[in-house]
Amino acid sequence: MxxxxxxxxxxxxxxxxxxxxxxxxxxxxxxxxTALYAFCREVDDVVDEASDAQLAATRLAWWRQEIAxxxxxxxxxxxxxxLQPALAPFGITAARLNEIVDGVEMDLTQTRYxxxxxxxxxxxxxxxxxxxxxxxxxxxxxxxxxxxxxSLGTALQLTNIIRDVGEDARxxxxxxxxxxxxxFGVSAADLxxxxxxxxxxxxxxxxxxxxxxxxxxxxxxxxxxxxRAQRPGLIMAAIYRTLLEEIERDGFxxxxxxxxLTPLRKLWVxxxxxxxx
Numbered sequence: 001m002x003x004x005x006x007x008x009x010x011x012x013x014x015x016x017x018x019x020x021x022x023x024x025x026x027x028x029x030x031x032x033x034t035a036l037y038a039f040c041r042e043v044d045d046v047v048d049e050a051s052d053a054q055l056a057a058t059r060l061a062w063w064r065q066e067i068a069x070x071x072x073x074x075x076x077x078x079x080x081x082x083l084q085p086a087l088a089p090f091g092i093t094a095a096r097l098n099e100i101v102d103g104v105e106m107d108l109t110q111t112r113y114x115x116x117x118x119x120x121x122x123x124x125x126x127x128x129x130x131x132x133x134x135x136x137x138x139x140x141x142x143x144x145x146x147x148x149x150x151s152l153g154t155a156l157q158l159t160n161i162i163r164d165v166g167e168d169a170r171x172x173x174x175x176x177x178x179x180x181x182x183x184f185g186v187s188a189a190d191l192x193x194x195x196x197x198x199x200x201x202x203x204x205x206x207x208x209x210x211x212x213x214x215x216x217x218x219x220x221x222x223x224x225x226x227x228r229a230q231r232p233g234l235i236m237a238a239i240y241r242t243l244l245e246e247i248e249r250d251g252f253x254x255x256x257x258x259x260x261l262t263p264l265r266k267l268w269v270x271x272x273x274x275x276x277x
Contacts, residue, residue: 003082004031007038010079017239017261020270021232025138032086032137033232038079040100040130047107060105067097091136099129111173112188116210119177120154127157131233139229148222152233155214159240162207162247166194166255180206194255204252208244215241231274238273239266 001009011019011034018037022030043063050056070080071087071094086092103125113119131153132146140146161168161175168175169191181187184203189195215237222230239261247259261269 001078003078004035006078007031007035007082010038010041017236017243017266020239020263020266021235023270024235024274025232028089029137029139031082032090033134035079035082035086036092036130036133036137039083039097042077042079043101043104044126047104053108056108057105060101060108063101064098067094067101070094070097086137090133092133096129096133099125103127103129107173113175113177115179116177119175122175123154123157124150127153129153131156134233135230138232140226141229142223142226144221144223145226145230148218148226148230149233151214151218151221152237155211155218156236156240158207158211158214159244162204162211162252163243163254163259165191165204167258169194169255176203176207191255196253196255200255201252204254205248208248208252211244212241235270235273238269242269 011022018033022033022037025033043060046056046059046063050059066075066077066080069075070084073084075081075084083092103122106122106125110122113122128150131149131151135145135149165176172192174181174188174191176191178188180203181191184206185199186203190197190200218237227234242265243259243261246261247254250259253259
């Protein structure tokens with residue numbers, strides 16, 4: 001199996017909406033973004049699949065060494081080898097890749113966030129940085145496009161957090177800021193025990209409004225000159241906004257179930273967005 005094939009399988013197996021956004025790219029950019037996505041999945045899986053925090057920390061340290069080897073021209077892992085040809089053409093830096101590892105590492109040491117400032121820092125590392133790197137792969141001419149990418153990454157991560165509130169709570173992770181829980185009278189125990197009520201719905205409406213605000217910031221920041229090049233990101237935005245609307249229509253039943261869109265619906269949204277952009 002070649003490094004590119006490994007990354008393609010990693011992307012396809014995840015069932016992520018990213019896969020639908022990649023399909024319309026020309027081959028060189030598609031290979032690069034698929035390799036970047038596979039890198040993110042590999043690093044994220046370190047924390048999601050490890051039962052021991054110390055082991056996970058050791059594996060993340062290995063990935064930091066692998067990043068150093070990658071930029072020294074000696075990558076070992078299939079994902080790193082697939083990513084190597086994309087470094088110079090698309091402006092991928094070691095600092096950015098290490099920021100992603102920094103974000104994933106936060107999950108080993110932090111399971112609660114006092115305020116949105118702390119959560120936003122986490123969102124930037126695990127999603128905003130990915131958005132910035134992706135924008136470089138898609139192509140841009142105006143530096144403002146990076147602000148669009150950063151805001152869009154945060155919006156997508158906030159949508160993920162809303163979708164996964166129940167699943168994360170069962171893993172003893174609560175990403176909703178404590179200041180927001182207190183404001184709406186929802187306790188950590190309510191989330192951990194899956195208590196769905198009016199207070200919880202009000203809290204989630206507030207979270208959804210914040211996510212929509214970041215989508216709006218992203219769209220406002222995207223220069224018209226780069227809109228066509230950034231169509232894969234616009235596809236992601238359309239799919240995730242559709243998901244957010246579905247969650248809202250369902251009354252934020254996210255404590256005991258995971259709302260998702262069917263593959264056919266994702267593909268339809270992707271195709272419509274690609275034609276309209």
